[in-house]
Amino acid sequence: MGDSSYLLGTHTEELERLRFQHELWLPAARAAWQRAGLTAGMRVLDVGAGPAFAAMDLSRIVGSTGRVLGLELSEAYVAAGQAMARRAQLPQLELRQHNLLRDPWPTEGFDLAWCRWVAMFLPDLEPLLTGLEQSLRLGGQLVLHEYVHWDSFGLHPNGRAIARFGQACQRSFRAAGGDPDPNRRLPALLTARGWRIDALLPLPVAGGSHSMAGQWMQRFVEVYGARLQELGLWSSSDAGEACAEIASATADPGCFWVGPTLLEVRATRLAS
Ligand SMILES: C[S@@+](CC[C@H](N)C(=O)[O-])C[C@H]1O[C@@H](n2cnc3c(N)ncnc32)[C@H](O)[C@@H]1O
Numbered sequence: 001m002g003d004s005s006y007l008l009g010t011h012t013e014e015l016e017r018l019r020f021q022h023e024l025w026l027p028a029a030r031a032a033w034q035r036a037g038l039t040a041g042m043r044v045l046d047v048g049a050g051p052a053f054a055a056m057d058l059s060r061i062v063g064s065t066g067r068v069l070g071l072e073l074s075e076a077y078v079a080a081g082q083a084m085a086r087r088a089q090l091p092q093l094e095l096r097q098h099n100l101l102r103d104p105w106p107t108e109g110f111d112l113a114w115c116r117w118v119a120m121f122l123p124d125l126e127p128l129l130t131g132l133e134q135s136l137r138l139g140g141q142l143v144l145h146e147y148v149h150w151d152s153f154g155l156h157p158n159g160r161a162i163a164r165f166g167q168a169c170q171r172s173f174r175a176a177g178g179d180p181d182p183n184r185r186l187p188a189l190l191t192a193r194g195w196r197i198d199a200l201l202p203l204p205v206a207g208g209s210h211s212m213a214g215q216w217m218q219r220f221v222e223v224y225g226a227r228l229q230e231l232g233l234w235s236s237s238d239a240g241e242a243c244a245e246i247a248s249a250t251a252d253p254g255c256f257w258v259g260p261t262l263l264e265v266r267a268t269r270l271a272s
Contacts, residue, residue, distance in 0.1 A: 015051050015080060017223050022053035024212050028203050029054060029116070029145065032264050033061065035199065036112055036141050045110040045135050046070040047128070048118030052081025052095055058114065059085070059093040069106060071098035105131035109140070116145040123177030125189055133193070136269045141198070142190075148202065148263035150180040153217075155249055155257050161241035165221055166260075168233040175231070183263040194271035201266075205259035209250040217257045218246055 022029075038044070040063040046055040049070030059068045072078050072095060081095040096106075101122065113132055122128055132142055153166040170180040179185070187197050207213030221242055228234035249255035 013223050015077070017219055018050050019053055020219065021216055024205075024216050025116075025145070026054075026057065028262075028264075029057070029114075032143050032145065032201075032266070033058070033112075033114070036143050036266055038062070038112060041065040042111045043067045043108060044069075045106070045113040047113055047115040047132070048072060048100060048121075049077070049081060049095060050074075051077045052084055052093070054114065054116065055081060055093055055095070056084060056088060056090065059090045062092060064092055066092055067108075068093045069108070069110070070095045071100060071105075073097070073099055100131060101127045105134045107134050109137035110135050111137065111140050113140070113142045115142065117147075119144065119146045119182035119186065120173060120180055121176070121178045122182075125182065125186065129189060129193060133269060138269060138271075140269050142195070142265075142267045142269070144183060144186060144265040144267075145203070145262050146183040146186065146265070147181050147260045148183040149261040151260075152204070152258050153260045155217075155245060156255065158255070159245050159249070161238055161245050162221065164238060165225065165228075165234065165242055168228050168238075169224060172228055172231055172233050175233075180260070183265055187265055187267070190265075190267045195267045196270050197265065197267050199264065199266040201264040203262040203264055205262075206256055208253060208256050209246070211257075213259060214257045217259060221246065 038061055042062050043066060044058050044062060046058060046068060049055045049072045052070050055068050055070040062068060070081060075097055078095045078097045085093040101124065113136055119125060119128060150170050155162040173180045187200065191197060205213045225234055225239050225242065229239065
């Protein structure tokens with residue numbers, strides 16, 4: 001399957017956006033891993049690992065006696081992750097090209113599975129859950145960082161074009177078969193399969209234009225705005241309006257961005 005099947009693309013700009021996004025969200029990820037008891041020697045599965053930014057950090061925590069396997073659709077991201085792992089001398093990290101919806105999942109009895117910003121792109125969540133059941137040992141934990149409330153995305157108080165941009169993003173995710181807010185459904189799907197939900201923790205984000213959070217959202221409007229125009233869901237005049245709102249917010253310390261709200265779901269596999 002080609003890289004183009006990932007809606008946001010795998011060009012360098014998107015890879016760099018993912019790197020910045022990972023830096024912004026790393027403290028939240030680390031806190032989640034700590035709550036899940038991640039420690040040296042553990043075996044971790046990174047589901048939809050992207051270019052392996054989180055997988056690299058996970059590998060440093062599990063150390064040389066542990067193992068991290070990243071499953072990722074994009075060949076370009078797998079190659080980028082493998083090169084980073086070699087440079088950083090992390091032999092405990094393996095990246096594997098894998099389509100979560102079609103390919104057989106590894107059956108190694110992983111202790112922990114980490115899945116961030118991936119379920120939202122899947123047209124069907126059942127293969128993900130079946131795969132996780134095949135890959136995790138009984139008592140193994142799943143940590144999901146997926147969106148629960150995309151509608152919270154906005155630039156305040158005057159971001160009317162940015163509000164339309166948020167709606168256009170959600171339409172594009174749905175048009176590609178995904179769901180902007182998969183963590184509204186995942187806890188119920190997990191409990192129906194006999195998993196135990198250990199924690200539900202909303203992770204909101206907000207900040208002025210010069211904050212890291214603000215920079216992250218501005219960058220997303222630039223990078224994904226171009227894609228939305230290709231998809232016919234955003235026009236050049238929309239883009240111009242959004243650009244003007246961003247410029248005026250940058251000059252006004254009273255303006256601020258609010259991100260789409262993530263939900264941390266931590267669950268334990270109890271039965272096969
Ligand atoms: C927004 S990125 C997130 C990457 C990484 N999880 C992170 O937190 O930085 C979404 C990733 O999901 C991957 N993906 C989407 N659909 C997939 C599928 N069917 N199988 C495997 N990976 C998939 C994409 O290729 C992309 O790398």
